[in-house]
Amino acid sequence: MSLEAVLALLTVVGVLAALAATRLAPDVVLMAAVTFLVVSGILSPQDALAGFSNTGVLTIATLYIVAAGLKESGAIQWMARRILGHPTGTRAAQLRLLGPTAAMSAFMNNTAVVAMFIPAVQEWAGRLRIAPSKLMIPLSYAGIVGGTCTLIGTSTNLVVAGMLESQQDVQLAMFDMVWVGVPLVLVGATYLFFFANRLLPDRQGAFEQLEAAREYAVDALVEPGGPLVGRTITAAGLRHLNHGYLAEVHRDGELLAAVSPDTTLYEGDALVFIGAPDCAHELRRIQGLAPAEGDIHKLDIRHSRRRIVEAIVGPDFPALGRTIRESRFRSRYQAVVLSVSRGGERLTGKLGDISFQVGDTLLMEAGDDFVGQYRHRKDFLLVSALNDAAPPNFRKAPLALSILAAMVAASATGLVSILEAALMAALLLLATRCVPIGKARRAIDLTVLIVIAAAFALGAAMTQTGAAQQIAEWLLLADAGSPWLALLIVYALTVIFTEMITNNAAAVLMFPIAVAVAEQLDVSFMPFVIAIMFAASASFMTPLGYQTNLMVLGPGGYRFTDYVRIGAPMSLLTGIVVVGLVPMVWSF
Template identity: 70%
Template sequence: MFSIDAFLTLGVVCVVLAFLAFTRIAADVVLMGALAFLVISGILAPGDALVGFSNPGVLTIATLYVVAAGLKETGAIQWLAHRLLGQPRLLRQAQLRVLLPSAGLSAFMNNTTVVAMFIPAIQEWAARLRLPPSKLLLPLSYAAILGGTCTLIGTSTNLVVDGLLQSEKGIALSMFSLAWVGVPLVLVGGGFVYLFADRLLPNRQGVLEQLEQAREYAVEVLVDDKGPLVGKTIAGAGLRHLSHGYLADIERHGRLLTAVPPDTELLAGDILVFIGAPECARELRRIHGLRPAGGDVHKLDIAHHRRCLVEVVIGPDFAGLNQTVRQSRFRSRYQAVILSISRHGKRLPGKLGDIRLQVGDTLLLETSQDFVDQYRYRKDFLLVSGLNDSTPPDFRKAPVALAILAAMVAASASGVLSILEAALLAGGGMLVTRCVPASKARRYVDLSVLVVIAASFALGAAMTQTGAAAQIAQWLLLIDDLAPWAALALVYLMTVIFTELITNNAAAVLMFPIAVAVAEQLGVDFMPFVITIMFAASASFMTPLGYQTNLMVLGPGGYRFTDYLRLGAPLSLIVGATAVSLIPLVWKF
C-alpha cells in the first residue's frame, strides 16, 4: 500500500529535481530545505536525517580537499603537467599527450583540480605549437572524467556510494575495486575520443586568433590637455607600435573615429581606445601625457604588485545570469572589475555594462588575490587561470606533496588503512609539512558541495524507510520477466538522466535506494546495480552543465553546446554499453 509518507517523499524528490534542474537557487539551499521538510513533517527522525553528515564517504571527500590543496599550492600538478605534455609536433601526438596524463592523474586526485591546472598549460602549449585548443580541451575533460572511474578516490561520487554501502550494507570497497571496469572504460572511451575527436570537434577559422581575443580587453586613456602629446601625430607619440596592444578608436567631442591613420593629430581631451593583452594597461601607464579616462579604467592605477588579473568562466550558480553587467552589480558584489567578456572564444564588443552574462562566458577580471582564494572552488565562477599571480606555487615542496599522495594510495590499496584513515593522515601530512597552510586549506574545503551530499542522504533514507524506492522499483519492473541485464541498463539510463539534470552526487544518492529495491524485487544481488550507479553518475558527456570540468573548458575551447552532443552522445552510448556489459562479469547477479 502506498502510504502518505511515501507520497510526500516522492513529492519532495520531484520538487528537488525541478528546483535543481530549472532554477538558479543554490543546490545546498534546495537540499537543506528538503531535509528540513522531512524532519518537520515527521517523515524522518532528526538522527536519520542528519546521518549523511557523519558518513565516512562525506568525511573522506572533505579530507581529500586538503590533500588537493597541498598538490595545488605546491604546483605538483602543474609541475607534472609541463613534464607530461612534452613537445609533440602533430595533433595526434598532442591528443595522446593530453588523454593519457589527465586520465592517469584523475584516478588519484580531484579531476576538477587536474583540469584547472591543465587548461592554461594546454592553452600556452597549443599556441606555441600552432595547434587548435578546441581539439584538445574537451578531450581533456572527458579523459579526466573517465580516469576518475578507475579508483575509489578518483571522483567524489565513488566515495559517496561507498559511504552508502558502508552505512547501509556494511560493505567497504577497496582502492582499486572499480579498476576492473574503469580501466577498460578509459581504454574504450579514450580510444574513441582519440580516433574521432579530430573529426567531430570544430576547427573554426582563426581559432588561435580567437584564443588571443579571449585574453584581450579594452583600455581607454585620455590625452592630457597639459601633456606633451597634444598636437603630435599618433605615430609621433609612439602609439603606433605598442608591444601589447593597438589603437582601435578615438572618441573626439562625442564622435567616434575608427581606423584612424597614423598621421592623425592628437587633440586635448581625446579618448583613445586601445585593445590589447593584460600587459597593455601597464605599457600605457609609462607614456607621459596619457591618463585613465575614467569609469572602470581608473582601477588600473592600482600598483602592479597589489592587483591580480584573473580569467574565470561563469558557472551555473552565478547570481547575475541573464542580467547585464550593470544590473548584476558585479563590482560591488564581487569586488572585481570586468575588463573583457568573451563568448565561444570571441571577445564581445560594445559597452561592457550592457552585455548580458551567460553560463560559459569567459571574463577577464581585475581583482585582488583574495578573490582567487574565495572563488577557487565555488560554482559562481570556475577558475581558469590567474595572471600575474603574486603568490606563485612553492615548487620545492612539489615532491613532498606527491610523496604524501603516493603514500596515501599505497596505504589504502594494500589494506593497511581504510581510505578515510589514509586520507586523514595525508591531509595531516600536507599541513605538517607546510605544503599548504591551515588558513588556505580551510578555503579549499567546499562546504556547499559537502552539504549537498550530506543532505542528499536524507532523501535517500526517506525513500527507503517510506517504501517510495520500492514503489519506483515496481514501476520500473512493470515489464514481465525483465532480465537483470535489462534492469541494469534501465538503472544506468535513469542515473545518466539524473546526472545531466542535477549534480552527479545527488543523482547517485537518489538512485541508490531505487537500485537496491530493483535488485531485491528481481531476487538478485544488489552489488552490480550499486556499481552501475557509480559509473553512470560520472558518465556526463553530453552537456557542459552535467559535470564541472565540461563547463570549465566551454569558454577557453570556444565550444558551443552542440559540440558536446556531437562527441559526447556517441561516447555516452559506448561507455554505457561497455559498463553494462562488464559490470555483471565482475559482480555477479
C-alpha cells in the same frame, strides 16, 4: 502509495525541478528539502542528518586536504613537465595527455587533477602550436573516466561505497572498480584518439584569442572644454597610437565609421579604440580624454599591484542574468572587466550592458591578490594562464607524491580503511608543510559536502516511505522482468539525473531505487549499484553536467554544440561498456 510516500516523492521531484530550472544554490535546495522532511515527520532528525556522519562523506572531506597538499606542492605540474614532453602532432599530444590524466585521476580527485592541468596544458599547447580546443575536452573526459577506476578517484564512488557499507553492510576495496574502469578508459581513449581531432573545433581558448589578437574595446569621451575640442584626430595625437587605433566615433547618436584623420573632434564625442591591454593606459596619458565608464579610474589599486586575470563565471556567481553595470562588479570584486568571451568569441558592444551567464570567460584587471582571494570561492572557476603570485613549492612535490602513494598502498593492501589512510595522509601533508593549515581548511568544499549529506536524507525518505519500491515497480512494468533491461533503465535514468543535477545527488537518489529494483527481480543489488557509480560520472554531453566540463569551456573556446558532437558517442560507448561488463564482474 501512502501519504508519506507521496510527499517524499513530491519532495524529490521538487528538488530536481529547483536544481534544473532555477539558479538557487544546490546546498540551499537540498537543505530546504531536508527541513521539510523533518518538520513533516517523514524523517527523524537522526535519520535526516545521518549523511553528515557517513564514512564516504568524511573521506571526501579529508581527501580535499590531500588534493590541496598535492596542489600547493606543485606535484601535478612537476609530473606534467616530465610526462607531457614534446609530441610532434595533435594526435600524439592527445595521447600524451589522456594516459597521465586518467592515471592521476584514479588516485586523487579528478576535479583537482583537471584544475591543476589546465594552465599547464594551455602553456603546452602554445609551445606546440596546437589549438587548446583539441586538448581541453579530452582532458576533462580523461579525468572523468580515470576517476571511475578506483574508490578514491571521484567523490561519487566514495558516496556510493559509504551507502553500501551503512545500508547493506558491504565494503568495497580500493581497486574493485578497476575491472570496468580500465576497459572504460581504454575504450574512451581509443575513441578520443581516432575521433577527437576530427570532431573538435580548431579554435583558440578565450585567453589565447586575446593573446593572439591582443585586442579589446576601450571607450573614451572627449571632455567638454578640454584641449582636444576643435582639433583633428591627427592633431590630437590619436592617429598613431602605439597600442591601438581609433575604430569609431559616436556623435549625437550617429556612428562615424572609417574615421578620416582630418575629422574634427567635438565635445562629448564617444571614441571607440581597439587595441592591446596597454591601450587603456596609453589613452589615460592623453589630456582631454576621459574613460566612458570611469571604472578603471575608480579602481583603487596601485598599477604596480595590478594584473590580468582570466576567470570563468561559475553556477553560483551572485549576479547571473544581470549586466556588468547592474552587478556593481568593480565595487564587489575590486576588479574591472576588460573583455567578455562567450562560446569562444569575444562579445562586442558596451561592456556595461553585457549580462552574465554561466561559462562566460572574463578578462579582468584586478589586484595581485585576486586569484588567491577567489580561488576557493564558488563565484568563479579560475583558470588563468598567468603565473600565480605564490608559486608552488616544487621541492616538496616528491614528498607529497610519496605520501599519496603510501595512502593508496595502505588502503589497497587492507592495512587500514580508506578513511583512516586519508586521515593519516592529510596529517602528514600538514605536518611536513606541503600545505599550510589555512589553505587546507579553505580547500574543504562545504557546499559539496552539504549537498551529498542532504541527498542521503532524500534517499532515506524514499526507502522508509516505500516511494523507492513504488518507482521500482513502475520501472519493472516497462521492463517485463529482465535484469539486463532493468540494469539499462537504471543506468540511463542515472545519466539523465546526472545531466540535470549534481553527480553525487543523482547517485544518492538512484541508490534506493536500484536496490528496490533488485529486490523486485529477486537478484543481487550489486550490479545495479555499481552501474550507478559509473552512470553518475558519465556526463559528457553538456558543459554543466560535470564540473570538469565547465572548467574547460573557456580555455578551450567551446560552444554547447561541441560537447554534444563529441560527447554523445562517448556517452553511448560508456553505456555499452558498463552495462555489458558490470554483470560479468558482479553477477545477477
